[in-house]
Each structure stands twice: as C-alpha cells, then as structure tokens.
Amino acid sequence: MLFFAVGLRLDRRRNMLRAEVTVPRLKTLLLGAAGAIVLAGAGFAALAWKPALDPVTPPTRESFPPELIRRGAELAAIGDCNTCHTAPGGKVFAGGLALPTPFGTVYSTNITPDPEAGIGRWSEAAFQRAMREGVDREGSHLYPAFPYDHFTLVTEADNRAIYAYLMTREPVRAETPANELVFPLGFRPLLAGWKLLFLEEGPRPELEADHGAYLAEGLGHCGACHSPRNALGAVQHDHALSGGEAEGWYAYAVNQSSPAPQPWTEESLFHYLRHGWEASHGIARGPMAPVVANLAWVPEEDVRAIAGYVARKMGHGVTPATVPAPIIPVPGPGTSPTMADSQAVPPVPGQDAGRAVYASACASCHEAGRPLPFGGMHLKGSTAPHGPNPRNLINVVLDGLPAAEGERAPIMPGFRAVLTDQQIVELLGYIRAAFTDQQPWTGVEALVREVRRGHTTSASRPTDAVQSAPADPTQ
Amino acid sequence: MVNLKVNGQQHSLDIDPETPLLYALRDELGLNAAKYGCGLGQCGSCTVVVDGEAVFSCVSPVLLLEGREITTLEGLGTADAPGALQRAFIEEQAAQCGYCIPGMMMRAQALLRANPNPTDDEIRSSLQTNLCRCGTHMRILKAVRRAAGLMQRADASPTPATGAVR
Numbered sequence: 257m258l259f260f261a262v263g264l265r266l267d268r269r270r271n272m273l274r275a276e277v278t279v280p281r282l283k284t285l286l287l288g289a290a291g292a293i294v295l296a297g298a299g300f301a302a303l304a305w306k307p308a309l310d311p312v313t314p315p316t317r318e319s320f321p322p323e324l325i326r327r328g329a330e331l332a333a334i335g336d337c338n339t340c341h342t343a344p345g346g347k348v349f350a351g352g353l354a355l356p357t358p359f360g361t362v363y364s365t366n367i368t369p370d371p372e373a374g375i376g377r378w379s380e381a382a383f384q385r386a387m388r389e390g391v392d393r394e395g396s397h398l399y400p401a402f403p404y405d406h407f408t409l410v411t412e413a414d415n416r417a418i419y420a421y422l423m424t425r426e427p428v429r430a431e432t433p434a435n436e437l438v439f440p441l442g443f444r445p446l447l448a449g450w451k452l453l454f455l456e457e458g459p460r461p462e463l464e465a466d467h468g469a470y471l472a473e474g475l476g477h478c479g480a481c482h483s484p485r486n487a488l489g490a491v492q493h494d495h496a497l498s499g500g501e502a503e504g505w506y507a508y509a510v511n512q513s514s515p516a517p518q519p520w521t522e523e524s525l526f527h528y529l530r531h532g533w534e535a536s537h538g539i540a541r542g543p544m545a546p547v548v549a550n551l552a553w554v555p556e557e558d559v560r561a562i563a564g565y566v567a568r569k570m571g572h573g574v575t576p577a578t579v580p581a582p583i584i585p586v587p588g589p590g591t592s593p594t595m596a597d598s599q600a601v602p603p604v605p606g607q608d609a610g611r612a613v614y615a616s617a618c619a620s621c622h623e624a625g626r627p628l629p630f631g632g633m634h635l636k637g638s639t640a641p642h643g644p645n646p647r648n649l650i651n652v653v654l655d656g657l658p659a660a661e662g663e664r665a666p667i668m669p670g671f672r673a674v675l676t677d678q679q680i681v682e683l684l685g686y687i688r689a690a691f692t693d694q695q696p697w698t699g700v701e702a703l704v705r706e707v708r709r710g711h712t713t714s715a716s717r718p719t720d721a722v723q724s725a726p727a728d729p730t731q
Numbered sequence: 732m733v734n735l736k737v738n739g740q741q742h743s744l745d746i747d748p749e750t751p752l753l754y755a756l757r758d759e760l761g762l763n764a765a766k767y768g769c770g771l772g773q774c775g776s777c778t779v780v781v782d783g784e785a786v787f788s789c790v791s792p793v794l795l796l797e798g799r800e801i802t803t804l805e806g807l808g809t810a811d812a813p814g815a816l817q818r819a820f821i822e823e824q825a826a827q828c829g830y831c832i833p834g835m836m837m838r839a840q841a842l843l844r845a846n847p848n849p850t851d852d853e854i855r856s857s858l859q860t861n862l863c864r865c866g867t868h869m870r871i872l873k874a875v876r877r878a879a880g881l882m883q884r885a886d887a888s889p890t891p892a893t894g895a896v897r
Contacts, residue, residue: 669772673784
C-alpha cells in the first residue's frame with residue numbers, strides 16, 4: 257500500500273497552489289493525519305469566526321462634514337459602487353443585480369442606509385472591516401464578487417468618506433435575493449479558506465505615494481475584470497492586467513500585452529476614460545460603459561492619475577514626441593463622410609463570403625469616415641479585431657450597441673436576426689484577415705453558437721441601465 | 732439573380748446581391764410600406780419581419796436573405812381586410828404623419844408573435860429601437876395592446892370576427 261501526503265503550499269503573491277507529494281511511513285502518517293484533522297478543524301473554526309459588530313442608530317447627515325460626503329461621492333464613483341449595487345431599473349445602491357460567476361449567481365446587496373434591508377445599522381468600523389476584510393457587520397464572510405481583494409488597499413480616510421456618502425443616501429427598503437451557488441459554496445465560512453489563500457490584506461503604504469496606482473489597483477479595481485482568474489476565482493497576480501472577463505465580455509489586456517493596434521498614451525487613455533471614447537481607439541461599451549460614465553464627472557486629476565498609471569503599465573511612451581502617427585486618419589471637423597461601396601472594401605483571398613457581408617452590411621458605417629463617437633469606427637484601428645478572441649465582436653455583431661436613454665451615445669444595430677452563425681464566422685474571418693496582421697482566431701464557430709444561444713451571459717447594458725450616483729452629493 | 736420569398740411569394744430579382752432589402756422591396760417589388768428613414772439602422776422606419784424576427788431592412792443586404800421568410804406590412808392584410816395590428820392602429824388612430832408606423836407595426840408583429848400578452852414595459856422595450864417624431868407614442872402603445880387583444884380573440888374563434896370591436 258502506498259500513501260501519499262499531499263502538502264499544499266501557497267505562494268500568495270502568485271495566488272498559486274503548489275502541491276508537494278511525499279511518501280511517509282504509514283504509522284506516522286495515520287497519527288499525523290488524525291492530529292492534523294483536529295488541529296485543522298479547530299484552526300479553521302478560529303480563522304473563519306468573525307465577531308458581529310454592534311449595530312448603531314443610523315447616523316444623521318449632520319454628523320458628517322459636507323466635504324467628506326462630497327469626496328465620498330467621488331470615491332464611490334471611482335469604485336463603481338453603483339454599477340454592481342444597482343439593478344437595472346432599480347434604485348441606486350439598492351442592490352439586487354444578478355452577477356453571473358462560474359460558481360453560480362451572486363446578487364449584489366443593498367448598500368443604502370436602510371436599517372433593515374441596507375447598511376443603516378453599520379458603524380463606520382463595520383464598513384471599514386467590510387472593505388478591508390470582506391466581512392459584513394454580523395460577521396459573515398462576503399463573497400469576493402465584492403472585490404475586497406482590491407478594496408483592502410483603500411485607506412481608512414477614503415473609506416470614511418465613502419461611508420459618509422453612502423450613509424447619507426436615500427434609504428431603500430429592498431431585500432436582496434438569495435444567492436444561487438453550487439454546493440457547498442453557500443456555506444460562507446468556507447470563504448475564510450479562500451481568503452487565507454488569496455486575500456492579502458492592505459493597505460500597502462508604497463501605493464499611496466502613487467495616486468494612480470492606488471486608485472487603479474485599489475478602489476478602481478481595474479484588475480477585477482482586466483486580469484485573468486484562477487480556478488477558484490482569484491486574480492492571478494502573475495498575470496495582472498493581462499486580460500480577463502467581465503459579464504460575457506472580454507476585458508482586454510491593459511499592460512504591455514495590450515492588443516490595441518494604436519499604442520495608448522496617458523493623454524489618449526485620459527480622453528477615453530473621461531469621455532468614454534477616443535478617436536483612434538474606439539468607444540467604451542459593455543461593462544466598461546458604466547465605468548466611463550462614472551469617471552466623466554470625478555475630479556480630473558483622479559482620472560489623469562489612473563490614465564498615467566495604466567499608460568506606464570502598458571510601457572508605451574507618454575511624451576508627445578514618442579506618440580506614433582495614427583493608423584487611421586482621424587476625421588476632424590470639416591471632413592465630410594464618404595459613401596462606402598464595395599470598391600472601398602479590400603479583397604482578401606479566400607474571404608469572399610465574409611467580404612460580401614462586410615461590404616454590404618457593415619461598410620456603409622464603418623468605411624464612411626464619420627468621426628467617433630457617433631460614426632462607425634474603422635476596424636483597422638479598433639482593438640476588438642486585434643484581440644486574442646472575437647468575443648466582443650460577436651456580442652456587438654449579434655446585439656449591436658443599444659441606445660442609452662437620455663444621453664448622447666453611440667449606437668449600432670444588431671444583426672442577430674439577419675446573420676446566420678455561418679455568416680458571422682465568415683464575417684469575422686474577413687475582418688481578422690483584412691484589418692489586422694494577426695493569425696486567424698480558432699474555435700470561432702463554437703463561440704458564436706455559444707454566445708447566440710445565451711450559454712454565456714453577455715450583459716449588453718447601456719449606461720442608463722444603472723442610475724448614476726448623483727453628481728451633487730448634497731442631493 | 733437573387734431569390735427572395737416575400738409575403739409568401741417567391742421572386743427572382745436581377746439585382747446586385749449587396750442591395751439592401753429595403754431597396755429591393757420598394758424599387759423592385761413595389762412594396763412601399765417599409766420606409767427609408769436614416770439608412771443606418773437607427774430609426775426603425777424600414778423594419779420588416781424575417782423568420783419571425785424584426786430586422787432593419789435598410790442594413791440587411793439581400794444576399795443574406797435568400798431562403799428566408801420575409802414579411803412586410805403588406806403581408807399583414809389589405810385596406811379592405813386589415814389584419815389585427817392594422818385594425819388596432821386604425822381604431823386607435825395611432826398615426827400622425829405615419830412615416831414610422833409601418834416599422835412600428837412590424838416590430839410589434841414580431842413581439843406579439845413571440846409574446847402574445849406583453850406587459851407595457853415589454854412593449855416599450857421592444858419598440859425602443861423605433862423612433863416617432865410626431866409624438867404619438869401613447870397611441871402606438873394603446874394600439875399594440877389592442878392588437879394583442881384582437882389577436883387573442885381571433886385565435887379563440889375559428890372565423891375571425893369582422894366589423895367594429897368596441
């Protein structure tokens with residue numbers, strides 16, 4: 257008989273489990289195993305247990321200085337609290353948004369100061385603990401769909417401001433639906449194990465010297481979508497910002513492996529984050545739409561700091577002298593749109609079927625030379641055809657870019673009812689060949705089928721699906 | 732040659748396969764209900780039904796539509812024998828200038844086929860892609876609700892009722 261003892265060793269910076277296999281003597285093993293189980297059980301219980309913190313009477317608006325509430329509003333926008341904690345059509349911060357995860361559906365909670373359904377009875381200490389450790393006031397572990405692995409980096413002072421802002425919002429009596437998770441993940445103490453493996457509690461003082469890094473890595477939690485995750489749903493720090501997933505969309509790498517054909521600069525990133533589009537890169541849609549909607553009104557220096565940090569991560573030149581010339585000429589005021597016809601659409605050997613679809617269904621907008629944000633982006637400059645997979649292109653071809661109610665925003669008609677799966681595959685093949693120098697994608701047909709059948713959820717929500725946090729916090 | 736099946740009839744058209752369906756309908760087949768509005772799939776006045784789904788005919792080239800079932804407003808009924816949607820829009824007097832109405836009706840047709848008893852929110856969200864500049868939205872909503880009722884009654888009896896409904 258052969259017994260293996262498998263030791264799990266954790267490399268926390270890398271969020272990787274390393275298995276170490278040894279073959280000890282049987283007797284030693286049995287004794288050791290029994291002892292280990294008892295110790296582990298006791299240890300785990302001690303680790304998993306978090307005390308409830310005393311409920312408080314909901315604090316009054318007068319108990320917070322107005323400047324603190326105002327800064328809290330800005331920080332809450334940078335943290336995109338409203339994006340997840342608001343259900344489409346629901347009241348802001350009242351929760352109830354279904355968040356699909358590989359482990360089941362988690363519903364965002366009510367973070368209005370309602371004493372029963374929300375966080376009205378939370379002290380500031382309870383709020384600080386939730387942000388730092390991912391534990392609610394009652395002592396229950398929170399699921400990391402709430403990105404406390406990033407929020408743990410937020411300073412006490414910033415958390416105080418966010419607390420002040422949230423506690424002075426309109427209380428909403430809205431119960432959070434029960435999560436639908438695969439067994440046994442409904443048992444929250446298990447999350448203590450996840451945290452032991454993957455949560456490195458902050459804050460990290462060295463980040464605070466770099467405002468952009470502090471905001472992007474912490475409150476802004478860029479890496480929650482733009483980094484790949486391991487099998488247990490934890491961000492892989494070794495590959496931070498090298499591309500991930502968000503609600504059925506691919507979140508492109510925002511480090512040196514950025515697939516953008518036109519290198520980003522601090523200035524172009526700032527424009528993109530601030531205005532939601534950038535002439536030679538494209539527009540922010542999908543789950544990025546509510547992010548740029550929030551960044552549209554926070555202090556400019558905060559957005560510039562984030563843009564500067566991401567530009568440094570990308571490793572591109574940030575001085576104007578090193579900015580490469582645009583791949584596609586950016587149409588400016590006074591340039592008139594051209595009518596696209598099939599002559600304007602480049603032929604590619606073996607891609608005639610896809611070219612025909614592109615020429616007849618896409619070119620009238622995408623070759624017309626009308627400027628962004630309302631004209632069709634020329635795909636030579638667009639990131640999506642250059643990405644490692646066609647996920648976002650498929651989403652957009654099928655469902656277009658829906659109109660955003662009450663705001664000026666780009667729109668595109670969807671082609672779900674017109675194009676067959678095969679026609680979409682041909683179209684994507686042509687786009688990849690004609691507008692990029694990248695290898696053809698593989699597995700496109702299966703992905704098109706999967707996305708169309710809704711086997712994976714693609715939230716194609718316009719920004720108006722999320723009621724924005726009021727820009728004026730005195731409201 | 733491009734073969735199109737429109738309102739149950741087969742047509743062989745000698746046109747460029749890249750021609751938008753809207754032009755084929757209006758210029759080749761004389762089916763003028765679908766309207767040219769923006770030509771960019773942004774206003775909805777060109778909406779027709781393809782295999783049960785509402786599509787913008789101005790951005791749908793005919794090469795993609797061979798072998799598909801295309802239905803235009805003309806396929807829902809005639810002036811003498813209007814279909815349920817047409818009757819409902821007439822009875823509610825839902826048109827002002829009328830330019831958007833064929834597109835509205837075709838999108839509503841696709842909605843009611845898939846969902847015979849939609850809520851107001853479902854009607855609004857379905858028609859969201861279709862613009863009306865005259866402001867008859869409330870009457871359009873009423874007409875779609877009325878059409879849903881007419882269709883359900885028509886389904887209930889083998890011979891559809893004729894005459895006034897009020």
